[in-house]
Amino acid sequence: MKLFKAGAAAAVSVVLALTATACGGSSDKASDSGASGGAKKDKIVIGIKFDQPGLGLKNPDGKFTGFDVDVATYVAKELGYQPNQIEFKQAVSAERENLIANGDVKLVVATYTINDKRKAKVDFAGPYFVAHQDLLVRADDSSITKAEDLNKKKLCSVTGSTSAQNVKTKLAPEADLQQLPGYSECLTGLENKSLDALTTDNSILAGFAAQEKNKGKFKLVGLNLSDEPYGIGLKKGDKDLQTKVNAALKKMVSDGSWQKAVDTNFGPANYKAEPAPQITEGS
């Protein structure tokens, strides 16, 4: 074990040294990395989710829709990029830190909750949205109104997610928790009554409930079981970019585009609108 620890430490120090050198040159690199950003000039690469309706979804026709996409497009516009200069890249949860650290993407706008562990690897701008852990139930089911009602109920969440861990350790340890690979599998179970509730961030739930094929079948319970401030991830130490993105977010809220994006993406699903959060990162 000792040998392994030493080996791992050595490997990590090499990685750190590499990233540190990358950061060292960032003051001049940051200004042109967006412009050069690979072979094509004048492109900005932004990491989003590809599989979450309402937030970041790649549609069959190749277009992207969702709240994160709207925010990303607006911020890119403020940074000086037209919509056709944006290249969206899939940022699955486990890879977000590395995508930023390696410079594969300039920004990550992918239901990225700001927390201290992540701040050790990347910097955030924002938050631009505060989601809460909530429950989705069948529209005609009124037996679940608070978290304690979940005990003895069949609950579904995505494997290993923070929401699933919250349920197991805090909210309802006696709930019968089924962990499935995706929200769609949970929704199938919810619809055919083998499950009673689905839990995760209300923004994600609202996005699924607002989908055309699900309209009227499910409702949000409207509990605020946790706070998940979504931030825009960017390279550690890039204060300049952080300030610019924060300014863009402020402008988005003040000129009403933010509210419009919330209404179009989450509107149809009994989602209780909240005012935009205060910017807390950086500045």
Added chain:
Amino acid sequence: MFDFLNSGQYDVLGAFWVTVQLTLYSAVGSLVWGTVLAGMRVGPVPLMRGFATAYVNLVRNIPLTVLIIGCSLGLNQTLGITLGGSNFKEIGFRLAVLGFIAYTGTFVCEALRSGINTVPVGQAEAARALGLSFFQVLRLIVLPQAFRAVIAPLANVLIALTKNTTVAATIGVAEAALLMKEMIENEADALFAVFGVFALGFVVLTLPTGLLLGWVSKRVAVKR
């Protein structure tokens, strides 16, 4: 770097214990099921031979993830089969074991069939000439020698099975891979360390298996 192991938040050993349990139950089950399949494939009844051949060729070519998710979505959610479990934890575990047995059994069957081919055909003919029935020939003459010839290939299957158990995480069985997903979610600053711990855990499980069974296979091999 490795503080997360001491935080008391994660039961790494417990998760690997579930992995070991999954492996052991599935290994015993697939050994039995694989032997039955092999017996059917070399047996004299055309219907059973056809069934076993079709089963092996069908099931071993289905991706394991599809098979395991099929057990959960198809058997449990849609058909309501619970295998006697009362909550998702028990049901998930049993469904996963069922899926692993169905899948790994085909590989055991094929390994065993190659072992049967190492037994000189004259022995089986001699046994038949002495008046032994098909089952007696299989049980007393052929299979004991076949098993001794295929310990090494079966060790391969067992190692593959140990690693395949990570697929059970997709239907929510709380084994090592599921804990790894949780830790990746929480420990964004130590991703490589998390991967390292789980990679090491699996090496610790599989390396001794391979070494031990390799030694056994040399000792028990039939000298011809």
